[in-house]
Amino acid sequence: MATVDYVHHLAFPKLSDSEVECLAGLATICSFKDGELVFQAGQRGLPFYVVESGEIAIVDESTDVSKTIVVHGRREFTGDVSLLTDRPAAISAYAKGDTRAYCVSPGELRRVIQEIPDLSDKLLEAFQTRRIMLERSGFVGVRVFGHLGDPDLTEIREFFDKNKVPHTWVDADEPDGQAAMKSLGVAPDQLPFVSCNRGTRSPRPTVTRLAECLGLKRQIRTEPFDLVIVGAGPAGLAAAVYGASEGLSTIVLDRFGPGGQAGTSSRIENYMGFPAGLTGADLANRGYLQALKFGAELVAPVEVRSISCEDKMHRLVLDDGQVVSGRTVLIATGATYQRLPVAGCERWDGAGIFYSCTSVHARSCKNGRAAVVGGGNSAGQAAMFLADHTAGATLLLRGGDIRKSMSDYLARRIENHEKIEVIRHVEVDAVEGDRTLRGLRLRKLTEGGTRELDCSAVFVFIGAQPRTGWLPPSIAVDAKGFILTGADAARSDHWPLTDREPCTVETTCPGVFAAGDVRSNTTKRVAFAVGDGALAVTCAHRVLAEI
Numbered sequence: 001m002a003t004v005d006y007v008h009h010l011a012f013p014k015l016s017d018s019e020v021e022c023l024a025g026l027a028t029i030c031s032f033k034d035g036e037l038v039f040q041a042g043q044r045g046l047p048f049y050v051v052e053s054g055e056i057a058i059v060d061e062s063t064d065v066s067k068t069i070v071v072h073g074r075r076e077f078t079g080d081v082s083l084l085t086d087r088p089a090a091i092s093a094y095a096k097g098d099t100r101a102y103c104v105s106p107g108e109l110r111r112v113i114q115e116i117p118d119l120s121d122k123l124l125e126a127f128q129t130r131r132i133m134l135e136r137s138g139f140v141g142v143r144v145f146g147h148l149g150d151p152d153l154t155e156i157r158e159f160f161d162k163n164k165v166p167h168t169w170v171d172a173d174e175p176d177g178q179a180a181m182k183s184l185g186v187a188p189d190q191l192p193f194v195s196c197n198r199g200t201r202s203p204r205p206t207v208t209r210l211a212e213c214l215g216l217k218r219q220i221r222t223e224p225f226d227l228v229i230v231g232a233g234p235a236g237l238a239a240a241v242y243g244a245s246e247g248l249s250t251i252v253l254d255r256f257g258p259g260g261q262a263g264t265s266s267r268i269e270n271y272m273g274f275p276a277g278l279t280g281a282d283l284a285n286r287g288y289l290q291a292l293k294f295g296a297e298l299v300a301p302v303e304v305r306s307i308s309c310e311d312k313m314h315r316l317v318l319d320d321g322q323v324v325s326g327r328t329v330l331i332a333t334g335a336t337y338q339r340l341p342v343a344g345c346e347r348w349d350g351a352g353i354f355y356s357c358t359s360v361h362a363r364s365c366k367n368g369r370a371a372v373v374g375g376g377n378s379a380g381q382a383a384m385f386l387a388d389h390t391a392g393a394t395l396l397l398r399g400g401d402i403r404k405s406m407s408d409y410l411a412r413r414i415e416n417h418e419k420i421e422v423i424r425h426v427e428v429d430a431v432e433g434d435r436t437l438r439g440l441r442l443r444k445l446t447e448g449g450t451r452e453l454d455c456s457a458v459f460v461f462i463g464a465q466p467r468t469g470w471l472p473p474s475i476a477v478d479a480k481g482f483i484l485t486g487a488d489a490a491r492s493d494h495w496p497l498t499d500r501e502p503c504t505v506e507t508t509c510p511g512v513f514a515a516g517d518v519r520s521n522t523t524k525r526v527a528f529a530v531g532d533g534a535l536a537v538t539c540a541h542r543v544l545a546e547i
Contacts, residue, residue, distance in 0.1 A: 007133070032100075050104070058078065062139065062140040091134070114293065142214065147192075148364060227243045227328050227330065230253050234284075234533070252299070258285065261337075261517065263281050270407060302318050305319055337355045370457045372461070373460045380410040384410070402422060428441075437456060437457065466518045476508040
């Protein structure tokens, strides 16, 4: 009970008289009659309301029957993380009795969060805790109809998870799901089907269409930014935090949402400052909100098609036709795991074969056994996570030493876990199944022959391929496609300047930097990527001073 009271206190604190007085100086007074709508789910650009008299009821209208979540009284306030992310509200609000409230504009709220530390901490803690409570309360939010194992459904749910969009999956194979589809007039050939805010419907939507449907997409200002960051993994988010906090106008562009490859990690335990560990999604969300706190902008989903430089101004053309200008640019697009080198296995992509491991993927095989291919930390963490959320996990290694690429603490846990089997010196020879994946045929590398392995899903963490295919020839890469920087860039004969050497993370294109897994000769660790991102901001300051 004490824990519940503490969480409620974090989520719904009362402001002190001095805090209210501070906010009142930035606000206008708004008056509402009993029952009057204060704001509606799906509305964006909302003010921040502090109740002066009367009450404001927060109402969930995502189902046919409205439900009051909480009622804010005097010196209490509305809002959650949507106020910071400039995304549409997930819930609605109505006045209870004649109500007066201080109305603080989004711009003034951002000033408060940046400039008044104690009040900022209280608001940020409340906003985050409220969203967590909402997600755990049975809140329906956006409804997603589809078949388990459909790769399109998997992508949609990954997108929602990464972008913290509250949603509920409705299983189209269950009687309740079929009844819900019938009531909405959803045909089987329209799956996956998404029912968005205020009745907007999207049959078989793309991620871009969903972003438009939910109000996540927006126009980017045409004025140049000091720093344009491509990629919202740990390197990109770290650069956004440091860049924005040091006064640089900063924007982050990402093809999917915050987190990058690290955001798909089921657990990170060796990142300094988090002794109990945390999920990659939690780490990414903290970094995302921290960047927003200091004034950085993040736009997703959007993909950069090309980059060019004219008169020391870099132009990035996006897939939706928008053009972003930056005085400096950071490439932090990261890397992806290589595809499983087995003929015909692409038919299972997203429907039994996965290249990341989140709760969305684990649900696809919760009643079966999972196979994990790879020997690094990502593979080890996936095996641990899957062992606790499925019937068990099998870790498949090409070599014989589990510690060759994996941290010792993680290797010991895997060796001692009763639901994890480690098979050494094997490769996947074939994927077997019909409508669903049933298992693997493994090739024995030391003794010859094959063996069968029953499993309902395969998680692959082998090798790394950098996301650099979109870059121009002026940005040199090594033999594997990773970006050359610093001394490597200077030695490549592509560095065009004679009056200075490239900065440590600067590419062969002056003013364009690279950080994290996409950079050549780096250590693939979250802490290394974060350090790269911070260093890129230092380099950006040097370049900006020369312009």
